[in-house]
Amino acid sequence: MNLRFAAVLLLPCGLAHAEPRLTQSDFGGVGLMQTPTARMAPAGELSVNASRTSPYSRYSVSLQPFEWLEGSFRYTAITNRRYGPESLSGDQSYKDKAVDLKVRLWQETHWAPDVALGFRDVGGTGLFSSEFLVANKRYDDFDFSAGIAWGYIGNRGDFENPLGWADDRFKTRPDGEGTGDVNTNAYFRGRPSLFGGVTYQTPWEPLSLKLEYEGNDYKNEPKDNVIKQDSPINLGAVLKLTDSVDLSAGWERGNTAMFGITLHTNFVSRKAPAKTYDPPAERLPAHAPNTAPDQVNWANVSQRLQKNAGYNVERITQRGSELFVYGEQTNYFHSAKAVGRASRILDNSVNDDIDWFTLVNKRYDLPLEETSVPRETFREVVNNEEPLQTLHRSTEVNAAMPHTETTLYTAARDPFNYGVGLGYKQNIGGPDGLLYQLSADADAEYRFTRNTWWSGMLSANLANNYDHFTYDAPSGLPRVRTDLRKYLTTSDVTMPTFQLSHAEQLDKDLFGMVYGGYLESMFAGVGGEVLFRPTGQRWSVGADLNYVRQREFNQGFGLRDYSTVTGHITGYTDLPFDTQAAVSVGRYLARDWGTTIDLSREFANGVRFGAWATLTTATTAEYGEGSFDKGIYLSIPFDELMSMSTMRRANIVWSPLTRDGGARLNRSYWLHSMTDSRDSDMFYRNFDKITQ
Template identity: 55%
Template sequence: MIPLAGWLLAGGSLASDPAPTQSDFGGAGLWQTPTARMAEEGELSFTANRTRPYSRYNVTMQPLPWLEGSFRYIAVTNRPYGQPSLSGDQSYKDKSIDLKLRLREESRYLPEIAVGGRDLGGTGHFGSEYFVASKRFGPVDASLGLAWGYMGNRGDISNPFSIFGSRFDRRPGRDELPDTGGEFNSATYFRGAPAFFGGISYRLPSRPLVFKLEYEGNDYRSEPHDNDQAQRFPVNLGVVYRIRPHLDLSVALERGNTAMFGLTLHTNVARRSEPAKVLDPPPAVRESAAGRGADTAQVDWEAVSRALEDNAGIRVSRISRRDAELFVTGEQTRYFYPAKGVGRAARIVGNEVGGDIDWFTWVSTREALPVAETSVELSRFDALLAHDIDLDEFRRGVERNPPLPRREHVLYRADPPRFSGGWSLGYSQNIGGPDAFILYQVSAGYQAEYRFRPDLWWSGALNANLLNNYDKFRYTAPSRLPRVRTLVREYLTDSRITMPQFQLTASRRLGTDWYGLAYAGMLESMYGGVGAEVLYRPFGERWAVGADLNWVRQRGFGQDFSFRDYEVATGHVTGYFDTRYRGINVAVSAGRYLAGDWGATFDVSRVFANGARMGAYATFTNVSSRDFGEGSFDKGIYLSIPFDLLQPRSTVNRARFVWAPLIRDGGARLSKRYTLYTLTEDRDGDLFHDNLDRIAD
């Protein structure tokens, strides 16, 4: 959460309309209750607030216009986490996931309506379900809803769902539910007597202030852990001050006797553009036809290759020609948006060739795997740079095709460097455990690579612990399964110098649409072994199928060359599908996991035009909830942001933030460095076409 908060501070929301203010529990709302409002798709918010005895930390994402999701930690500061010998004076922490769905948009006469649930997959201590409607009247936004569970503990009316059976008359208590936590306790949904809630917000037209008045349906007489609170009256009121477009401060009086202070950071990752790339080299100046060469045989192609890497980010392996088309084969190492690298390369190549070359084609490769061909008609590219044609007209002079064997005249073949390496800083954290709320580690790492051939290489890494508080990490989670992940404490604390990876990898294109990988060594921090992967990804299609098979053995805690006794065969068959609906991608993997359990992982994500991704996953295996332990099944939400949106220098790398309630042994997968679906992502042309305007940068 700390790196994410820092990134949110670094840049603001670009929304023309102010983003909705957040509730104490995260998500668009008043104070303790939600509204039917939705933020713009792509909105990301981090909220921290304090209302005695609760401190709440919420991350809210808006992947779709009609879907809002939140992940939350609540610190119950007047209740201990556990035994003082383990947790010291740390307070109890509760984790939960919320969802809200919009059922209809607001019209001139009818309100916006939404349905949602809190704490759907957590302990259920703050579980609640609700319907809510919102209607604007000028600067006033009014909401009215009906809630069950925590938000409706007052129980104003009989349950209207009782017409479907007496089972809706009563809501089961926590002591009547499984004690594993993390399950979707559908036996409680919309059960018991509900209560009304609602209120209004008033946004000052000329000042960044929003006043909010709320009536809530909770009477605080049924708080978790027998932690009932006094409530003077069920009305909460306060103000939100939007200091900057991406920073809100909130102050309120809740329960008629308790102060609330809150902070919200938010931005829109879908419409956020990258900062000025002041550290990038300027693009080459496109020369006129009179100043360009005419004979490709006389060109210094080695110098062109250096210019392509330095300016266009393409590490060239081969330059060739067929008739009036020039081919540059190589891997993009700098520019996240492929069109940007293609445009810079077209300038460089176009300045060297004469009128006998009409087309420039970049053959994209990743780890020696040919992935896609992108062809640009040079005359149309010149017309675009001269503003003689618009982008839509230029598109007719751009083609993308699968790389195919062809007869060609090779003009230059590069001798790639054998060895490469570099230093980096790393940060990792574990949030919400019994030892401390945040356990963190700052490390220095050196990554190295040696190429025996372009398609056969060794890669390795060394990490040195610089700063951490893992001396507090004494908890070893209980498990009825082989300890394939829950020995994380031992792996983090056994040695200050570790070797998380030491791996030999071979890549091969097996056919027009087939790719393969084979690998052996120390594959990740906890496992070493051998494995292979194959992927079928037809060019131009929205689906792919892959499979991997691995035999691995658990590594020693020092992450050196030693091993423990546990070994397992693990692998999965995975289907990938782009739904063509608002960038939603689905991946389903079925197979055997590290603990020997069998099952499937479902991953659904929203990919925005700029490459940012919001997603969620869940894994269900043949392990019972009792054997799995707390959490019941593996699940989490994640955010993947191109570093290009954060830095003044272009880069192809990404930042990935994952919020998983617990580390458990069930549903655990091998964490491989290379996956074929990622290596062949250039086969998906959306990132190229959605950002074609960058070809002129």
Template identity: 45%
Template sequence: MSRLHSFFAPSAVGLACRCAIALGCAATLATPALAATDTAEIVPGERLSAWLQRQRTGQNSYPIGLQWYVPEEKPDQHALKDRITRQLSALRADKAPTGISLSRWVGALPVTGRAVVGNPDDRWLQANPDQDPVLQPGQRVKLPPRPTTATVVLDDGALCQVPYRAGVMALDYLRACVEDPDQRDIVWIAQPDGRTFRYGAGTWNAQAQNPPAAGAWIWAPARSSGLPDGFSDDLIQLLATQGLAADGAGRPVGAPPESERSISASRQRDLPLTASDWGEIGLLQTPTARMAPAGETRFTYSHIQPYTRATVMLQPLDWLEGGFRYSQVSNQLYDPSLVISSQSYKDKSVDAKVRLWKESRWIPELAIGARDLGGTGLFSGEYFVANKRTGDLDWSLGLGWGYLGARGNLRNPFGLISEQFDTRPGSTTTGTTNNKAYFRGPTSLFGGVQWQTPIKPLILKLEYDGNAYEREPFNNPIKQRLPVNAGAVYRYSEAVDLTAGIERGNRAMFGVTFHGGLDTLAQPKLLDPPTPAVTDRMPAGDPAWSRTAADIEAQTGWAVDAISRRGDTLLVRLSFPRAAYLQARLDRMTAVLHRDAPASIRRFSIEFSEYGMRMGGKSIRRADWVALHTQGLSPAQRSEHNIAFSNAPLGAPTAVQDRDGQMLWTSDNGRLRGGLSPSLWQSLGGPDSFLLYQIGVQGAAEYRVTSNTWLTGGVNMRLLDNYDKFKYTAPSDLPRVRTQVREYVTTSRFTVSNLQLTHAEQWGENHFVMAYGGLLESMYGGLGGEYMYRRRASPLAFGVDVNRVRQRGFDQRFDFREYEVNTGHATVYWETGWNDLQVNLSVGQYLARDRGATLEISRRFANGVSIGAYATKTNVSSAQFGEGSFDKGIFVSFPFDAILPKSSSANGTILWQPLLRDGGAKLSRSQTLYGLTNTRSPRAFDYRPAQPAD
């Protein structure tokens, strides 16, 4: 199901009774359906909830169809109607009968000005005053009688009315009105309350859907109608403004052919997407072309002797799936000599799948993908796979290479291009991309079917497997009785799937998958102080401004430096405006200011600064902000009042104290602040133990020397760990700048992670510089400087950092080792605006004196969570770099605001790095100018907590 974004609400004006144009009658617009219903007078300034309480709503009234007419909505609705008629006029050349008829009908529809109401219940509106409209002169409100039909708009503009029946789906109403319902793949519904929906209705794209309510409009043109893209979305929005489809306004037909008990289950279900044994969306051993929605993440654990697999899969884009996996081979040793380790063999792998095109009625969905993209390639395989859905059955057919095509019963089709494709070379290295083997060697077909059973949580799978298990890695043949696998998935909950099956004809398999949307992470802030209630009342005199400042800091976590007044404007200067959800904190701050500021204050001007550097500002029109938070507004009204927030011009650094202003309060906060927090460090997949961890407590403190100069320090106490198992030091042909990590994490339980003096300044409006020195990170100390050019609201920024550092002692106290190096990078930061992607490119010299570039690409969702990957290639050869060939990793970054019950400005990052090597290693600085200037991002105030599903 997808709900259409609407600027228009379900208007109560119905369509007049008209003859069906298809029958040759002239189209005339009759009196609106509710003309016979008296409209109670509104009292300007009263709430809609009060108007509703004054009405005598009998049993025949229909509150869900409440109609609120707002003159300000008409211009946008005129523009919508004009756009629809222009689209129809372009059809006249080759679609004259339909185009002209539908155009005449649309042209006769009135522009009503109807706007949506959040919930037409007086008690609900009183409990939610920000959704309760304040009625104004020129507005009208109607409460219609309960309708008895739902109306289907036919392709030519004729109306077909069908008696309403509870629970009946849109397709059933279509079947009562058209002879070719199977030619209509998508259905649009305008519900009586003004919400509009778009659903897949064919056997190949069916979606779970809510049934139309009485008085709903239904539109589902035939796929051969030739209507332009976007036309139907616009039309259903216009129909929503017409209000209820009036009884008797079209050709009546009998009841829909199916009752709610006999509706085919396939028309009410979304296609279930489940993980394979390997973690990607698939059947059991084989992938499919299906993709989860963007933001989805999965952890799959599966076991079939002798393999146990743990896979993390991420979906950064609708058409891209990727992740990493650890595979344990229980009958093979990690170190056959038993010198390093006695654990069983673990194999790391990276997967990717890209959708080439989406499914349509006749064309299957097609994807290309690869498992185990690099390294030893023990399980590497590439594939093309296609999927086609028929109701509750989802069929897949693919062509596999490598592990997926090891049965080799087909010749490689690419062999027609070159004989080199007939042979698949092996690999003896780890951590590298074995691109010379891609799509080479024999191939095999694979595929199968997934069936959504009538028991909704149960899904059955059957597949043909293209692998040949007699040629497993390590010369470890596995007996296979049948090339057919069968299994079942039980959807225990929305987030947990349990899988069991019989594979190879002789082995039981079981697995569990935990899945959910990173883009839906949200947590109510139950431990935050309550936000002041917003009313239209304002105090007459000045408050105790020290209390106002304290409440702002409690609500936002930001430091208030000063509060002053200039005329009817209250100016507030803030330091450290850090958070994922800046707008939410700005609203909480404004609620405090509105509660305390005298009525003579009409505007709030907010200035943000970081260590004395001016980042930007917001100017807030008080009356507009109050209207946004105290009454329900129509879309046009909301758009008008949204100018409450605008970017404020930056004045001089002392603008808040200028001679024309009156200083009300200045901060006397101490210069020292700090706190304690838990610490966690972990490593996966090492030779000593699959999981190495340390849990401890860390302390951080900051002392402000001046507004632009500060001293930071951090310490860590390791409390619980298993690093007694960490005995292996990786070999290296480069200076050991990172591979001595074992020595750093095991030498001392108490460490000083950071002790740094920093000075920052702003040169002009857009130029920033920073100098720093001390213990810069856990392994290095020294001196450095950074310059950045960053304009406000610009998607581009540029920075350069230069550092002279020396390696710290293993105990991470105050002694140093002999190794010294110059390191630094020039970096371009680009917020592309395409699919919320951020691209960062750094070029420079790394800690091992190698030179090269790092490319980082990430996608940040609306709730602030990011999924990304990076790769670094330098001028050292693959042989000199060592195992892995080049540095790379996958990360998920998230604001703690999304997961904690108390607001936090901190962020967390989960990084998966296949191998830690010395090449391509950057200095890990605790603060960067790009991070400090975050409020200059064009999207800085766009991120918000994820909302519950509608």
């Protein structure tokens, strides 16, 4: 499993509160111990879980993108089975990767229970694959669950499959040990079993108790494991150590202890840290200054706009009673906050000749959107003389358009900027076990013009255990990704990127970009991208085309022999329930053709949960274990995690395997993300920040 990581802390947030307990099962996902329940965590919940019930050690991540949908990625170590021959993996235990889904079909009412349909191990090898239908009903401090399961959860096979009445094929279940396919041919097949249990919330708020009856008799365990079950009844307890940490313990199978820990947080209900390191917003004066626009010290205003509102000012202009500030936002993730701070600065600087402040946001000189704030209404709202809704109704967000204006100030460009930080890479799931690297990274950018720039990065190894990295996965395709070991171990100092880029607005809603150089750690080349993103629409279409050549393993300036043409046409659209979809069709790095479907949910604060799957012309034999590319990801604005404002994001991606099929170019710049501020939804959903 590849993990691209930026530090996210799940910090304790205080003592427990009296509320219905929703805790994680041994497998991950809301449940009892071995069995799931119909309960769902609140939307926006993230849980990281670890449990041990010999011979299984399970590690999982569960995401709740909607109140009715739960997804989990799980990694299981079967500790009494080896990954392979000693020559391949030493004493590493067998590792299994899986994806689970659970969907609520009916929400609990006074008389009716919660009802959910679930699929365990839908995207892995199928060692623990199962399908289930489960219901929950709460009575005071007791939460009862009961369900029917096929596959692993129902391995006891208590009775004939009722679906066999419709079709004889449902009476038997095919062998579940596959190679990563979505095994739809096995769904709801074989003899099922009943399962259920109860959770009791004790009078002591941090403690809840569990009792379950499971439908697995452990006579058909993966890898021919012989496991003895003395009782189908399991007992457990969960201690809520803090709001973010749960400790669990249990007695399972009548003879085996279970221990577990869950770290969890909710990115919707949690409050972002106070921005104690941000400069305070300027106070509004009792009266507007007497300085006319053509007499203002605009150089000073420009400096204040940069330091306090995050705008790297390009120019300031006037059209009648409207003042325009053209610039690039570099600091505030929430544009409403930046607009409000800039409006305060402008209100402090110019007389009553100006009635409107318009902030024109640009990105690499691409004019994206202009936000116009009525000055008088803004003052009244900040001074608590009018409600925020009055300003919300009168503030306008439009596509940036050319205007006939008088230029008051033009700023000198500061072409060079740089940054330093720590990087972390991790690879897990192969016969080499857990592999990691900690690095010191330095990135820099030089702008020859406002829309032509060079960017690059140097990375120096600080600590790693890649000396254990000996396994190159088999592949029937050109090795565009499975040479990962060589790229990670050849040099302690690498140059992941070194490229030149140029962006243009080609028409009102059409953007273009060309680029060339060392585009990512494994490939160099040249390419171009266009994006049509119409104003006020919830869809866009883009296309990119690239000629690339493989880089030397030391990630210096050298190139290898392999080259290819790769590119995609991508459609983006908004779907119901605040869901976004991106569908790409094209040619991948290994010269296979196919489609990638990406579905995600973005919350009001910018946190995004998503998943993708890629199917290509590569055959199962060519692709190898996993058979197709898939994964889940979490994207979190650092603004939600830090005590200072920033536009950076933490991106965490869980992908079960590194394979060559379906591999895309990992470019640093994409027009769709560069033009995201054209979507005004985020501005209006966080409009209250305009007064901060």
